[in-house]
Amino acid sequence: MRKGLHLASGIVPTRRAVLLGAISTVVAGCSTGMGADQAPTAAITPQAGAEAVQRPPVKLAIILPLEGMGETAAIAKSMKQGAELALFERNDPYVQLITKSDGGTAVGARAAATEAIGEGAEIILGPLLSDAVASAAPVARAAHVPMLAFSTDHKVAGNGVYLMSFLAEQEVDRIISYAASRGKRHYAALIPEGPYGDVVEPAFRSAVKRAGGLAVIVERYPATANGMLTPAKRVMESIKQGDDEFAPIDALFLPGGQEALPQIGPVIAYSGLNPHKVQLLGTGAWDFPSIGRDDAFVGGWYPSPDPQAWQGFAERYAKTFGTAPPRLASVAYDAVGLAISLSTSPPGSRFTEENLTRPNGFSGVDGIVRFAANGLSERGLAVLEVQKFGSAVIDRAPTAFAPTKLSSATEQVVR
Template identity: 45%
Template sequence: PIVAFSTDRAVAGNGVYLLGIMPDQQVDRAIAFAARRGLGRFAALVPADAYGDTVLDALERASGRHGGAVVRIVRYAPQAGEWREPVLRLAAFGRPVGGSAPPFDAVFIPQGGPALRRIAPLLAYHDIDPGEVRFIGTSLWEEPDLGREPSLVGGWFAAPSPAESAAFLARFAEIYGRRPPRIATLAYDAVALATALAGAPGGADFSPAALADPSGFAGVDGVFRFRPDGIAERGLAVVEVEADGLRVIGPAPRTFERLTN
């Protein structure tokens, strides 16, 4: 078997297992959480690229699955670096003259980094108030200082639980003097997986059946298990952006027992 860090579904299967944290699982976790809190009308501000296609498809599927709907989609060219025009298109949707709350409960913004930090304040400036409309993202939002942008405070995203990886991140920073790249935790989990399979009671077992153990494995990013198609299913947390950091508001499952039984 080959264990890869990719999120490209096209390469999964036939002995290839992907440890990557799949965007569609992040979207489904966040939307399910939002739906349980009464949010059902979603707008989306999504890049016009392959990543945007993936997360938009996931958003439409997740919103339908959890009783909601995507009521407005705005695509934009991410390489252009022009955010005002797509934000204006989103802000103008369905808003009566004289203004009122937008006809959606949440805005899905899948990008992170500098793009997110430019988009969010523009939304707030053009009357998409984060106090009325929830901003929802993906694990690309996983930056400890994200709350320095006031318009992102209160935003939600799904990602591996920070509590699970805290010790690893602290140890890495102590040794190397910097925060590790996201791939570092995947590499750690791959080694932990190999160690668990090598130490099986009956001897080392790297068979497809062992890799697809429905009980899964415990990694630094939380629990995960491989589906028959080679994709890793993960237990994800829902995280809220606060002014001074990130806070878990929807804990990640610690086992797959409830899903299996």
């Protein structure tokens, strides 16, 4: 039995009940039974071992929009559970967790950060929403407390705020550079309107240019019923025209996610698009279990962390909490692991910029990650191919960073 678990005699609980009870006890007491000495390479998963010398607890805070019944609150609750699972598995009695809800508002985030710092937090994990990050950041900076935020908005990064999230610009760069390495030169794109599309479109154009390719046609579509039909028709006509003029488009970039792809699939099928001639490309938004149910996307490529570690995490999460985790649960899990890996340093030297931006970075469920001084993260991503049942890795993710400057995709965001 793991240290710190005390069961009444005569009770034989299930593994799930033991884990849930232990996690509840640990979090309620603001202490963990997870963690160990920092690995020499600063991996998120530290080496096993025990502290011989008693030391004061290290306090971490996580801020998430936990109230409500909507999708955002559901994701936030799963991230909280991911953080709790990391705490339990690392078994470090010297680390404490402070959980705060910001209510999904900027005002709430500022108050949550103030409370957490007042309770002794040395690092803040979160918030999730960009407005909340922007509001909490001045409080954290004034107290010299760094933040590992879960927002994807690069505008809130920097000056002590590091983005733990997946950045769309790097996903685009990864999939386009891989497609180019496979001989793809002429690209079409069908991109959603809105903030996500506003980030993806310039990233796509820049990535194609860097790869020596040509963006032949780029169409945007509104997030309304049947809103993509006319733009999609123009893209399909351009692809057909390229074939007729012997200047074929050989890749179609579709960065939509689970809410958009089911509408695009029938359009692709009706157009008669030949997947052997036109390679479908996506982003990390393609990383959902049912994508292969639509034959239109089978054979498509998209970037993602290597799925092997994620699968192990998902199984442990499901056994503990009784439900499959959404993708962001592992980001919170890794954020806690990263913080624990740095927690054994002396007070004042744990969560410094030098430690957080070390060139070798950190590794966890979602692979390797490192931070630049400007707060942007760089991740090592694999390329996956959609299959009828699941997806398969066709280009593995790197397991270590080369001793060079951050990627061109990361630099592109800063300019």
